[in-house]
Amino acid sequence: MASDAHGETLALREQFDSEEQQKDASTLGMWIFLITEIMFFGGMFLAYSVYRNFYPHVFAVASSSMNAIIGATNTGVLLCSSFTMVMAVRAAQLGQRKIIILFLVLTLILGIAFLGLKAYEWNVKFEEHHVPGPAFHLDGVDTQGPAQIFFSMYFAMTGLHALHMVVGVGILTWLIIATYKGRFTAGYMTPVDIAGLYWHFVDIIWIFLFPLLYLIDRHLG
Amino acid sequence: MGSLPLFPEQASTIAPEVDHLLYYLLTVAVFFTLLIFGAIFYFAIRYRRRSERELPHVIHGGLTLEVLWSVIPFGLTMVMFSWGASIFFTESRPPADALQIYAVGKQWMWKLQHLEGQREINELHIPMGRAVRLTMTSEDVIHSFFVPAFRTKEDVVPGRYSTTWFQPTKPGKYHLFCAEYCGTNHSRMIGWIYVMEPRDYENWVSGGGPTGSLADEGGRLFESLACSNCHKPDGSGRCPNLVGLFGRIVQLSNGSTVVADEAYIRESILQPTAKIVAGYQPLMPTFQGLVTEEGVLELVEYIKSLGPKPGAPAGANVPVVVPHQQ
Amino acid sequence: MKSWLLTKDHKRIAVLYLATVTLFFFLGGAFATLIRVELLTPQGGLVSSETYNKLFTMHGVTMVFFFLIPSIPATLGNFFLPLMIGARDLAFPRINLLSWYLLVIGGLLALFAMLAGGVDTGWTFYTPYSTTYSNSWVIATALGIFVAGFSSILTGLNFIVTVHRMRAPGMTWFRMPLFVWSMYATSLIQVLGTPVLAVTLVLVFCERVFHIGIFDPALGGDPVLFQHLFWFYSHPAVYIMVLPGMGVISEVISVFSRKSVFGYAFVAFSSVAIAVLGFLVWGHHLFVSTQSVYAGMVFSFLSYFVAIPSAIKVFNWTATLYKGSISFATPMLYAFGFIGLFTIGGLTGLFVASLGIDVHVTDTYFVIAHFHYIMVGGTIMAYMAGMHYWWPKMTGRMYPEGWAKLSALVIFLGFNLTFFPQFILGYLGMPRRYHVYPDEFQVLHVLSTAGASVLAVGYLMPMIYFIWSLRYGALAPANPWGATGLEWKTASPPPVHNFDEAPVVTHEAYDYSTVMGEVIEVG
Structure with missing residues (x-):
């Protein structure tokens, strides 16, 4: 880690002139990273939309086979975690170390809860033969091909989202340890700030995934 | 080896049209290439550095020039666009009376079927002077049906039908290439198009296939399935x-x-x-x-x-299927 | 050694990149040599079809993803972007080092695939061949490109933030050197386009590994959807490769004619315009891929819009020479070569953008010739121009001018002899990626191979004299060319923190009166 050559507790890196410049740069960097993430998921959303347009009936049947209750619960879990993340960022601004740790831990627990529910859901898919492959079967459609495409998209999209959640959980763990060690103060809280941005982004992706995969065309199925 | 041609043969109605567009593009390209090369040579020699202490006058630019060299090229390119698009439009609209032929691509051969029942592999016999429409699909990967002498090319995609058409204007033997990379023997997925005098073609095709026409085959399949x-x-x-x-x-x-x-x-x-x-x-x-x-x-x-039945209005915009049973 | 592998100094990282991409360049060049030798005879006796297909695939993968895309941005950009805007380093030095490691890891994965047996899908990885039919190392190669893609994304991100937040006092946007503008535009594409390629490769990867079906026509999937996603990145990627080159040329033309670039703002904005418009034209790779006629027309129409900013640049560079004080130093010779070859490459782009012509020439050698004129005639000429121009600053040594001029000439001639015959081959109907070919194409193939051997000599010469100059070259002064950029206001090579005294910018770029003593006014 960079030494504190320019101040007592402030981690100003040598390429920057001021903390403000450093914070601006970090935040801008995170926003640009999130734009790349949007493009990344965008490719998948596009593929999903194309196929839903090709096979509306199959996608409706496949969508209604999803467990919307777990999906909705997970949506709630993530929304709560965004709230606790905001509280952690606020606590960081006020320099309340214990409260930062409290809310970061809460966020972490909610994140892990989401992943647990997700794992349970995937497991059910295996039992129901809804995993693409030779054993795949979905009731209510006669052509299994497009149904497999739906579930291929489902696993690719939720899998990638879950991977981002795992990364998020890793970041939160690191933040908790760093906060505990007293790295962050009211004057330097950029990592908490930009981790918050990342966490909200992953949350928003789910907000799009949930209706696309679980809710759209339920009435048709 | 042999002679060194610069242009491929023109053997379809569309080929001279494509070549005319090419001449226009070549003219524009050669003009601008000479203009740029000439200007660079001239300026470089005329204004070569004669002393290390030279400082040229500052010229920031000129709006008139910027506008001119944006607008004029843009106008020229719009001609390229509309001309090319109109050829493309023709290429995508086979005439209604075109001779129908089916093509299936597979690694690494072309299978061609005539309505009369003849099947050919890597060869296609067609009559001169008549539009030919190909309906194509693939059994495995993407291929592309390319006949340079006709200036036509269309991908052959698994899971869907694509069409292309051409009207040969010269009897002869022309290359058929697969133009979309399709695996190990991609470069051997080639064949010949034989353009025949109409009378010769009639003779060739009237023999029919060993098992009757394509529709007959289809009828038998319809029963057996x-x-x-x-x-x-x-x-x-x-x-x-x-x-x-x-x-x-x-x-x-x-x-x-x-x-x-x-x-x-x-x-x-x-x-x-x-x-x-x-x-x-x-x-x-x-x-x-x-x-x-x-x-x-x-x-x-x-x-x-199977249809339309004699007497039925051809191409009428009425649903052919009337539900009279539930 | 350790001080290099853990360095956070952008200049040292640039040198690491330079060594890496040079290795990949010669690897890709070796593949190209084998391809050209093989094509001397129509019946292809040197290697089998399988091997030939792997050769052109690995040539494409190596050159595009591991040489051309990182070449100018990661070496010259990395070294000079901070210097040119008066910063001590990039905004995120550790991420910069990480992105070099990502390129190395991606490169090693691709190398592993090549050594293990190679990959034969073509660098375009078209489905369903790549997902279902190919029996080669698709997964490792795709993974390598995926990882290298993140190197590119992080470099772009780093540059954007650096340009926005790290400029020296007085360095306003319109005082920035045009190289910085072009790097900025390039970075925009890297950040917006590369993730789409990444996700497309993830889907191909999943389809091969887990047998899920996204593009599989047997399940009702659409293999052409892959092409849309692929070209949504890979067409803008062409501009990732050529925009930095355009930036180098703007610098070189200005310095060696000692004049401000004609129409600075037009040149700057045309970079951004190319970056933006480049995202709207991917469909022109699919004119014969069974997309609708009207989609074809829209993409053709939009493609001509990208031509205009490129034309504007060429005209402005040429006009810069007018009434200048023109030096024939090696970088300038390469710049002349760039303008000429890029002009031919760009003009033939008009051919392939025209629907009627493209139906005939797509997937033929015409397209091969066209994009080599842009990628090799354009990008590599510019890269060479930039390497010669900045070599004294990077190493503190001058290169041998005579040898360098000779190499520029050899490369220019060899290049044209290699690729010009391919335009004719293509219009005659010679399809690309053909291992064996009809006899009538042989004469032109022999010419092309002859040119390639000249070109190979041309590329080996700088390799040798650059290395020679590290030890025996004359010591370089701080500003050997009389250039105005901030990078020339510090020692050659620059100190670790770039500037001993923080620079303050008071003039626009390219004001040569500020760097000259007593002058003779001309023009």
Whole structure:
């Protein structure tokens, strides 16, 4: 880690002139990273939309086979975690170390809860033969091909989202340890700030995934 | 080895049109290339550095020039666009009376079928002076049907039909290439197009295939797959009557309509529930895996041969399928 | 050694990149040599078809993803972008080092695939061949490109933030050197386009590994959807490769004619315009891929819009020479070569953008010739111009001028002899990626191979004299060319923190009166 050559507790890196410049740069960097993430998921959303347009009936049947209750619960879990993340960022601004740790831990627990529910859901898919492959079967459609495409998209999209959640959980763990060690103060809280941005982004992706995969065309199925 | 031609033969109606556009593009390209090369040479020599202490006058730019060299090239390119687009439009609209031929690409050969029943591999015999329409699909990967002498090319994609057409203008033997990389022997997926005098072609084609015409083949397949148990010609079956279906507009159960073309018939055989005809139940099983791409083409040709019935208004915009049973 | 592998100094990282991409360049060049030798005879006796297919695939993968895309941005950009805007380093030095490691890891994965047996899909990885039919190392190669893609994304991100937040006092946007503008535009594409390629490769990867079906026509999937996603990145990627080159040329033309670039703002904005418009034209790779006629027309129409900013640049560079004080130093010779070859490459782009012509020439040698004129005639000429121009600053040594001029000439001639015959081959109908070919194409193939051997000599010469100059070259002064950029206001090579005294910018770029003593006014 960079030494504190320019101040007592402030981690100003040598390429920057001021903390403000450093914070601006970090935040801008995170926003640009999130734009790349949007493009990344965008490719998948596009593929999903194309196929839903090709096979509306199959996608409706496949969508209604999803467990919307777990999906909705997970949506709630993530929304709560965004709230606790905001509280952690606020606590960081006020320099309340214990409260930062409290809310970061809460966020972490909610994140892990989401992943647990997700794992349970995937497991059910295996039992129901809804995993693409030779054993795949979905009731209510006669052509299994497009149904497999739906579930291929489902696993690719939720899998990638879950991977981002795992990364998020890793970041939160690191933040908790760093906060505990007293790295962050009211004057330097950029990592908490930009981790918050990342966490909200992953949350928003789910907000799009949930209706696309679980809710759209339920009435048709 | 041999002589060194600079342009390929022109052997279709579209070939001279493409070449004329090429001449225009070449003229523009050569003009600007000479202009830029000339200007660089001239300026470089005229204004070469004679002393290390030279400081040229500052010139920041000129709006008039910027506008000129944006607008003039833009105008020239718009000619390229519209000219090219109009050729492309012609290339994508086969004439109604075109001779129909089916092509199936597979690693690494071209299989071509005439309506009369002849089958060819890596060779295609066609008459001079008559438009030829190819309906193509692939059994495996993407291929591309390319005849340089005709200036036509179209990809051949698994899972769908694509079409191309050309009207040969010169008897002879022309290269057929696969232009989309398709695996190990891609460069050996080549063949010949034989353009024949119409009379010779008649002689060649009148022999017919060993098992009758393509539609006959399709008819036999229609029976052996038991399609005729449900699709009855009098409309009394559990499934829609196929007589006169081809080319008509079909009313679907979800309220939309679709034109019964080759692609629709293919989809209805392989994915029967994708589009359900209004008034019918989704009863039909899929034939995916039970019938080859060539078999599907034979069925399509059989269904085409079923209609329209003599006396029926051709191409009328009425749903061909009238639900009279639930 | 350790001080290099853990360095956070952008200049040292640039040198690491330079060594890496040079290795990949010669690897890709070796593949190209084998391809050209093989094509001397129509019946292809040197290697089998399988091997030939792997050769052109690995040539494409190596050159595009591991040489051209990182070449100018990661070496010259990394070294000079901070210097040119008066910063001590990039905004995120550790991420900069990480992105070099990502390129190395991606490169090693691709190398592993090549050594293990190679990959034969073509660098375009078209489905369903790549997902279902190919029996080669698709997964490792795709993974390598995926990882290298993140190197590119992080470099772009770093540059954007650096340009926005790290400029020296007085360095306003319109005082920035045009190289910085072009790097900025390039970075925009890297950040917006590369993730789409990444996700497309993830889908191909999943389809091969887990047998899920996204593009599989047997399940009702659409293999052409892959092409849309692929070209949504890979067409803008062409501009990732050529925009930095355009930036180098703007610098070189200005310095060696000692004049401000004609129409600075037009040149700057045309970079951004190319970056933006480049995202709207991917469909022109699919004119014969069964997309609708009207989609074809829209993409053709939009493609001509991208031509205009490129034309504006060429005209402005040429006009810069007018009434200048023109030096024939090696970088300038390469710049002349760039303008000429890029002009031919760009003009033939008009051919392939025209629907009627493209139906005939797509997937033929015409397209091969066209994009080599842009990628090799354009990008590599510019890269060479930049390497010669900045070599004294990077190493503190001058290169041998005579040898360098000779190499520029050899490369220019060899290049034209290699690729010009391919335009004719293509219009005659010679399809690309053909291992064996009809006899009538042989004469032109022999010419092309002859040119390639000249070109190979041309590329080996700088390799040798650059290394020679590290030890025996004359010591370089701080500003050997009389250039105005901030990078010339510090020692050659620059100190670790770039500037001993923080620079303050008071003039626009390219004001040569500020760097000259007593002058003779001309023009």
